[in-house]
Amino acid sequence: MANLKYSRQREAIKDYLVSTTAHPTADTVYMHVRKEFPNISLGTVYRNLNLLADLGDVNKIITADGSVRFDAYTEPHCHFCCRRCGKVMDMAPGHIAEIRRLASKDFDGKIEAYSILFTGLCNECREDS
Amino acid sequence: MANLKYSRQREAIKDYLVSTTAHPTADTVYMHVRKEFPNISLGTVYRNLNLLADLGDVNKIITADGSVRFDAYTEPHCHFCCRRCGKVMDMAPGHIAEIRRLASKDFDGKIEAYSILFTGLCNECREDS
DNA sequence: ATTAGTAATGATAATAGTTATCAAAATCAG
C-alpha cells in the first residue's frame, strides 16, 4: 500500500535537511530548495516534509511558540529554543536516557514518544543584552 | 503600564480553567463560557487566555500535534497526550527538579523554561484496542 | 524503447486557528 515513487524534489528536500542543523521551518526549506527547483510548489514541500516525517526519516518539532520545524537528526535528543532570536538548537544527548527514565516513572499509560523542549536565552543573545 | 481593568468575562474564563483538569482548547473554553455569557465573542476568549498566560495565571501548552491548550495548574509538571483520544493529562511532578538539573548540564545557554510532553496511549484507549 | 499504470507535481482554492480593527459598552477613580 505504501507505494512510494522516487522524486527529485523529495530528494532535494531530504538532502537540504541532512545538510543543516538549523531546524528550518517549511518555508525556509522552500526558500532553499527553490534554488535548485525554481518552480517547486510550497505544497510539494509540505507534502514531502510530512511524508518524510511519517516515514521516520525526519523529526517534526513543535517549539514553545507553536512554530513547526524539521530536523533530519533522528537520534533521541532534547532541543533548546531561544526566546529572543528563535533559533532552535540540539542539546547534547548526555542525560536523555536518564531524563526519560525519571519523567516516565510516575505515569501508567503507555508512553511511546516524548518531546523535551527548553526555552531561554542562547549564549549569543545573552551577551547582547 | 499594565493597567488592568476587571471584566466579568475574564473572571468566568479563569474560573472555568481553575475548575477543570481537562486542558481545554480556546474553542472548548468558548463553548463553556458561552453558557454564562451567550454573547461572548471568540476573540474575547482568545484575548483573555493570552492575557492570563502573559500574567502567568495560566499555562499555554502546545501538544505534539500542535494544538494549543490551557491549564490553570501552574506548578512545574509534565504532560501526557494520548494520540488516540487526544486527552491531555498532568503527570506527577516527582522528578522535575532533577530533570531540569540534568538538562542544564547538557547546555550552556540560560534555561528559563521547559516543556516536557509524552505521547502514547492512555489507559482507557489501551484497553479499547 | 514503448507503453500503461500509478504516484508526484505545480497551481490554486479552501480551511483552521488566531489576531487585528473599531465603534459601543463596561469599569472605575475622582
Added chain:
DNA sequence: CTGATTTTGATAACTATTATCATTACTAAT
C-alpha cells in the same frame, strides 16, 4: 455623576497548512 480608559462583540484580515485536480514524472512489464 462624569470623564478617562479598558474591554467587549462583531467582523475582517491574516498565517500556516491542507485539499483538489489536471498534467507530468517515474517505473515495471512488455
